[in-house]
Amino acid sequence: MNPYAESAERVALRKAVADLAAxxxxxxxxxxxxxxxxxxxxxxxxxxHGYLGVAVPEEYGGGGGGIGDLAAVCEELATAGCPLLxxxxxxxxCATVIARFGTDEQKQRWLPGFADGTRTMAxxxxxxxxxxxxxxxxxxxxxxxxxxxxxxxxxxISGVDEAESVLVVARTEDARTGRLQPALFxxxxxxxxxxxxxxxxxxxxxxxxxxLFFDDVRLPxxxxxxxxGAGIAQxxxxxNPERIMAASFSTGxxxxxxRRATEYVKTREVFGAPIGSHQALAHPLAQxxxxxxxxxxxxxxxxxxxxxxxxxAAGEAANMAKYAAAEAACTVVDRxxxxxxxxxxxxxxxxxxxxxxxxxxRIAPVSREMVLNFVAMHSLGLPKSx
Amino acid sequence: MNIVVCVKYVPxxxxxxxxxxxxxxxxxxxxxxxxxxxxxxxxxxxxxIVEASDGSEGEVTVLTVGPEQAADAIRKxxxxxxxxxxxxxxxxxxxxxxxxxSLLLAEAIKKVGAESAWDxxxxxxxxxxxxxxxxPAMLAERLGVAQVTFGSEIxxxxxxVSIRRDGDTATETVEASTPLVLSVTDQSNEPRYPSFKGxxxxxxKPVETWSLADLGVPAEQVGLAAAWTKVDASAARxxxxxxxxxxxxxxxxxxxxxxLAGQKFI
Ligand SMILES: Cc1cc2nc3c(=O)[nH]c(=O)nc-3n(C[C@H](O)[C@H](O)[C@H](O)COP(=O)(O)OP(=O)(O)OC[C@H]3O[C@@H](n4cnc5c(N)ncnc54)[C@H](O)[C@@H]3O)c2cc1C
Ligand SMILES: Cc1cc2nc3c(=O)[nH]c(=O)nc-3n(C[C@H](O)[C@H](O)[C@H](O)COP(=O)(O)OP(=O)(O)OC[C@H]3O[C@@H](n4cnc5c(N)ncnc54)[C@H](O)[C@@H]3O)c2cc1C
Numbered sequence: 001m002n003p004y005a006e007s008a009e010r011v012a013l014r015k016a017v018a019d020l021a022a023x024x025x026x027x028x029x030x031x032x033x034x035x036x037x038x039x040x041x042x043x044x045x046x047x048x049h050g051y052l053g054v055a056v057p058e059e060y061g062g063g064g065g066g067i068g069d070l071a072a073v074c075e076e077l078a079t080a081g082c083p084l085l086x087x088x089x090x091x092x093x094c095a096t097v098i099a100r101f102g103t104d105e106q107k108q109r110w111l112p113g114f115a116d117g118t119r120t121m122a123x124x125x126x127x128x129x130x131x132x133x134x135x136x137x138x139x140x141x142x143x144x145x146x147x148x149x150x151x152x153x154x155x156x157i158s159g160v161d162e163a164e165s166v167l168v169v170a171r172t173e174d175a176r177t178g179r180l181q182p183a184l185f186x187x188x189x190x191x192x193x194x195x196x197x198x199x200x201x202x203x204x205x206x207x208x209x210x211x212l213f214f215d216d217v218r219l220p221x222x223x224x225x226x227x228x229g230a231g232i233a234q235x236x237x238x239x240n241p242e243r244i245m246a247a248s249f250s251t252g253x254x255x256x257x258x259r260r261a262t263e264y265v266k267t268r269e270v271f272g273a274p275i276g277s278h279q280a281l282a283h284p285l286a287q288x289x290x291x292x293x294x295x296x297x298x299x300x301x302x303x304x305x306x307x308x309x310x311x312x313a314a315g316e317a318a319n320m321a322k323y324a325a326a327e328a329a330c331t332v333v334d335r336x337x338x339x340x341x342x343x344x345x346x347x348x349x350x351x352x353x354x355x356x357x358x359x360x361x362r363i364a365p366v367s368r369e370m371v372l373n374f375v376a377m378h379s380l381g382l383p384k385s386x
Numbered sequence: 387m388n389i390v391v392c393v394k395y396v397p398x399x400x401x402x403x404x405x406x407x408x409x410x411x412x413x414x415x416x417x418x419x420x421x422x423x424x425x426x427x428x429x430x431x432x433x434x435i436v437e438a439s440d441g442s443e444g445e446v447t448v449l450t451v452g453p454e455q456a457a458d459a460i461r462k463x464x465x466x467x468x469x470x471x472x473x474x475x476x477x478x479x480x481x482x483x484x485x486x487x488s489l490l491l492a493e494a495i496k497k498v499g500a501e502s503a504w505d506x507x508x509x510x511x512x513x514x515x516x517x518x519x520x521x522p523a524m525l526a527e528r529l530g531v532a533q534v535t536f537g538s539e540i541x542x543x544x545x546x547v548s549i550r551r552d553g554d555t556a557t558e559t560v561e562a563s564t565p566l567v568l569s570v571t572d573q574s575n576e577p578r579y580p581s582f583k584g585x586x587x588x589x590x591k592p593v594e595t596w597s598l599a600d601l602g603v604p605a606e607q608v609g610l611a612a613a614w615t616k617v618d619a620s621a622a623r624x625x626x627x628x629x630x631x632x633x634x635x636x637x638x639x640x641x642x643x644x645x646l647a648g649q650k651f652i
Binding site for chain 2: 009012013019054063064
């Protein structure tokens with residue numbers, strides 16, 4: 001098989017998702033977001049067709065595919081103008097971590113719901129004093145008999161109001177050495193002692209971000225995912241898919257903006273000819289097309305490496321893909337708006353709201369500076385700067 | 387209940403459709419094609435009927451007559467949930483008219499029936515390229531079974547099929563017993579999107595490719611030379627002219643009426 005071409009099944013999956021999403025589209029998305037409503041019906045529709053569970057193992061009712069398939073679904077939704085942000089966390093991070101490291105009981109309990117989209121799990125790592133620097137996480141789980149007591153604070157956590165539970169990155173205290181080790185806990189959103197409140201964001205999105213407070217939240221022993229102390233490996237297992245998904249989210253939004261712009265410059269006439277005949281507009285769009293396609297290629301490569309089990313190589317590729325995709329998306333939205341003139345900022349054309357949406361891709365889930373730090377150090381062997 | 391669905395591979399209507407300069411047939415090779423959208427309703431209807439008769443071992447076979455790429459139409463149907471496919475493929479078929487197409491479909495259906503009897507043949511209401519709506523009727527004639535066309539609501543009880551047909555002035559409900567050739571409209575159902583499992587499962591479903599020799603059809607009976615009709619000339623549709631924009635300066639309504647009356651719309 002040609003490694004530079006996607007399989008016939010992947011192509012068919014993209015087409016099926018694109019066809020379904022076309023029935024919703026940007027208008028639907030913006031309307032819901034402006035009204036403060038969710039896109040739950042789109043989520044359910046996607047789940048029903050198995051598109052949210054493509055990467056869940058078949059024995060748990062999933063599609064048995066890989067992150068490459070899930071990323072394709074995410075990208076096609078964004079390309080249709082109706083991205084589902086929670087795809088980046090629920091099926092990509094949470095389902096992956098549980099499928100790879102959960103106990104049999106945890107898999108039985110959670111995976112079927114990820115397979116058909118009926119279960120949503122948010123993911124929380126960011127803390128007020130530990131964003132880019134995940135080593136400074138202070139949310140801690142303490143043993144209390146067989147139970148755990150979780151205390152700490154998280155911020156900018158997406159979709160908590162839509163989720164049944166949150167996968168929380170915390171630390172546990174090693175009883176013998178007193179050292180803190182990373183650990184992952186599943187916390188129900190209605191657990192006593194767990195409070196969350198929305199952060200006012202200037203983003204047009206049905207999903208909201210929240211600050212979370214855990215005050216001695218009592219959790220049963222089986223709330224800890226996988227082994228105690230195996231946390232770091234588990235975390236990275238989930239973070240590579242997250243980056244691949246974030247990249248796909250960006251390339252999808254980029255393709256959406258580029259398509260809008262190309263259609264517009266073909267028909268809009270100002271000096272007696274379509275404005276697309278001016279290279280001042282045509283070349284930037286052509287450049288964007290190249291940038292987006294390059295980012296897509298790197299994203300697919302990262303997914304292929306990850307699905308082939310090469311976590312280390314996937315990590316580097318996923319970071320590069322995330323970086324390239326976010327840059328391409330921010331740039332194309334700016335160019336698309338410019339090509340639209342005043343219309344570029346009108347709600348009707350659906351582009352101005354993408355300024356913030358694509359901009360978020362430069363910050364989350366990992367900032368562009370941190371990706372550059374990573375590449376400088378790991379790919380180029382330059383001194384550590386983080 | 388075993389059902390054969392006839393599906394056509396057609397040039398993508400959203401793409402740039404062309405005629406072949408040499409023989410004025412539709413260029414089916416050089417352009418992107420897909421499963422005729424109207425045939426998705428036929429596939430959906432067959433799947434619904436088989437799924438509704440739970441317990442009984444019903445199978446949906448999709449059948450296409452077309453070039454190499456027509457396999458895409460079969461694949462899409464298998465992804466939707468059909469069980470197996472038959473592709474009638476032979477260079478001599480190029481240029482076949484509706485009569486020859488129906489002959490090939492009929493012979494292929496007989497061959498399918500020789501392996502396991504079928505109860506229903508379901509077609510779309512028309513292809514989206516030729517759109518003659520004649521193949522189902524010709525097919526029923528060749529198979530020697532009843533035909534009910536343009537069904538907009540279908541229900542099956544035992545071997546009786548009840549079909550609603552919506553006409554311009556009346557709606558009628560027709561009952562027919564199997565075996566039967568049926569064509570269904572775009573009002574009959576809402577075709578499903580292939581699920582991810584459907585897409586993956588389609589890879590493993592059997593597709594047979596039959597040539598003219600396999601069907602026992604002589605090459606002289608099909609193809610352009612055997613066609614009863616011939617396209618003498620074809621021309622591209624002239625480019626669409628820029629529309630008239632009426633700027634409302636207080637007299638917008640009057641000017642709209644003037645325009646519509648001028649074009650004899652009102
Ligand atoms: C829309 C949105 C949704 C989010 N959803 C989630 C979620 O669901 N779950 C979750 O856990 N988090 C979520 N986040 C949080 C996101 O992951 C963090 O915002 C991100 O990791 C950056 O952390 P920070 O905001 O604390 O920035 P900081 O770490 O404070 O960084 C501030 C700036 O300093 C730069 N910087 C820091 N250190 C260095 C260095 N060594 N060298 C160079 N530059 C440096 C950064 O690049 C950045 O530009 C979300 C954020 C947004 C915007
Ligand atoms: C531009 C153009 C040029 C043509 N030129 C000629 C010509 O020069 N000479 C000539 O004789 N004919 C010509 N034809 C006719 C062409 O061959 C017909 O399209 C074909 O025979 C089937 O008729 P139809 O597409 O109208 O099908 P319809 O009768 O509209 O189809 C109804 C249903 O029959 C089934 N069906 C139809 N075709 C197939 C198939 N191939 N495989 C499986 N199921 C099928 C489908 O279920 C479909 O929904 C031309 C058609 C076009 C569009």
